[in-house]
Amino acid sequence: MEFAYTPKVQSLRTRLLDFMDEHIYPNERRQAEEAHQSYLNALKSGGLYTGLPLLEELKAKARAAGLWNLFLPEASHGAGLTNLEYAPLCEIMGRRYWSAEAFNCSAPDTGNTEVIARYGSEAQKARWLQPLLDGEIRSAFAMTEPAVASSDATNITCSIRREGDEYVIDGRKWYITGAMNERCKLFILMGKTDPDNANRHRQQSMIIVPADTPGITVVRDMALVNHYDAPFGHPEVVFENVRVPADNILLGEGRGFEIAQGRLGPGRIHHCMRMIGMAESALEMMCERVVSRVAFGKPLAEQGVWRERIAKARMLIEQTRWMVLHAAWRMDTVGNKVAASEIAMIKVIAPNNCIQVIDDAMQAFGAMGLSQDTLLVNFWAYARHLRVADGPDEVHRNAIAKHELAGYANPKGK
Structure with missing residues (x-):
């Protein structure tokens, strides 16, 4: 490597x-x-x-x-x-x-x-x-639904049914990032074209839905840890009798899960890469704060508890960075599917490690760390949402464990 x-x-x-x-x-x-x-x-x-x-x-x-x-x-x-x-x-x-x-x-x-x-x-x-x-338009990815546990993508209920030369879409989605922006011109939507297929991973399809198609209603923006993320937003969106040309289907019926797996690998690791940058910024803010702030007669930087937290922050960031680099290297060399376990590991490690760094930085700022006068609250909200977005920690841990146990369940020669 x-x-x-x-x-x-x-x-x-x-x-x-x-x-x-x-x-x-x-x-x-x-x-x-x-x-x-x-x-x-x-x-x-x-x-x-x-x-x-x-x-x-x-x-x-x-x-x-x-x-x-x-x-x-x-x-x-x-x-x-x-x-x-x-x-x-x-x-x-x-x-x-x-x-x-x-x-x-x-x-x-x-x-x-x-x-x-x-x-x-x-x-x-x-x-x-x-x-x-060209960056002229924006888009949204409509997958998560409020009525089901979307951490299991086979649960989605949004219907995509064929009628002649069109597909008709009915369903309710939420936390659809970017869909509150006036420049969002298309959704890539995941729904079910074949809900009775015995293979649960062949029931879903993805389809391109122009944002100005009749029947699409943006119900409300959803707060992210009580924060409304303008100008992007994460709204709840209803699709009611939304008709799009049959040619808008991506790759063909029943290929939605396959596309999702290909899409989410890079998306997950990109989130983790950005998360490291936020944690670095949080550590910089914490260091600047503790060298300039005096409590009980000496700078915070001279107090053991803050040296311990800063040392821990540096170690957590470096651990995360090297795990992310290793996962990226694996994706490049063996492909996203084979590197699934490494991707799952960094998807759990990155937000959890970086939340700790950000939280300690907030503590260093005291009341100010909870206010709008620093970026730390925004950092924390981003990191916390990553423990749910693109699959919650529990799903990724389960996948890691299944991969680890695979060789023990059916050992060779037995």
Whole structure:
């Protein structure tokens, strides 16, 4: 295993760090103000969240700097980076959770773009792929449902039934990230085309649903740990007698679970990469705080409890980083399916380790750490939601255990 940065990655990393210093960190207040105004406008009008002018400005700058679509391994569409090469770059973007969109590297667009690029028909690519690659539109992935335990994807109840040259969709989804944004122009929706199939993993299909199709109702935005995430949002959406052309099906009926597994592997590891960046930022904030804050006659940095917490934070971050790099290397060398156990492990390890780092940083700030005056509460909310998003910890731990026990259940020669 060789995890050293290639010259190409080193160059991109240097340029990305410079971009963060010049354009992202100085605009934190403006981003927060524009996001809050977007939320207030939607609240007043009962409409969707408007995009942020700042992000449109930054997209143009990032594209001009060659820092665009870095997540795509296909050189024809993106930077041609492997998962291992993308890891340190995604980590840098994670230092400010909103910055990934400036580089057209934000979820769920990354996963949806990969789905269309890899599984879409030529007609689907012609209509949707280039606008996504250009950052002109946004998208959403409609899978989670409020009425069932969506951690088991075979439970979903949303119906996709064929009627002539159309599919008719009926169902209710929620926590559909990005769907509150006025620039969200399509859903990739997972539902059941063959609910009676004896093979539970062949019941589901995925289909592209234009966001302006009649019958789609955005019911409400869902708070994420009591935070409304403008301008993206995570709304509850109802699909009622929604009709789309039969050509909108992805890969064919019964292939939805297969597509989901291919989509979620990179999506999960990208979340973990960003999570490391947030934890690094939290540790920086904690260190700055404890060297400048005096309690009981001496700086916090000279008190044993804070040295212990800082040492623990550094170890937790490094453990997470090396596990993520190893998982990325495995994905590149043996494929996502074979690397499923490594992906599951980092999906549990990353949010749990990083939550601890962020929580200790919040403690260092005292009351301020619970307020809007630092980014730590937002970091904590992002990390906490990752223990549920893209599969809860319990599901991943179960998968890891099954993989570990497989050789013992039917030992060779017995």
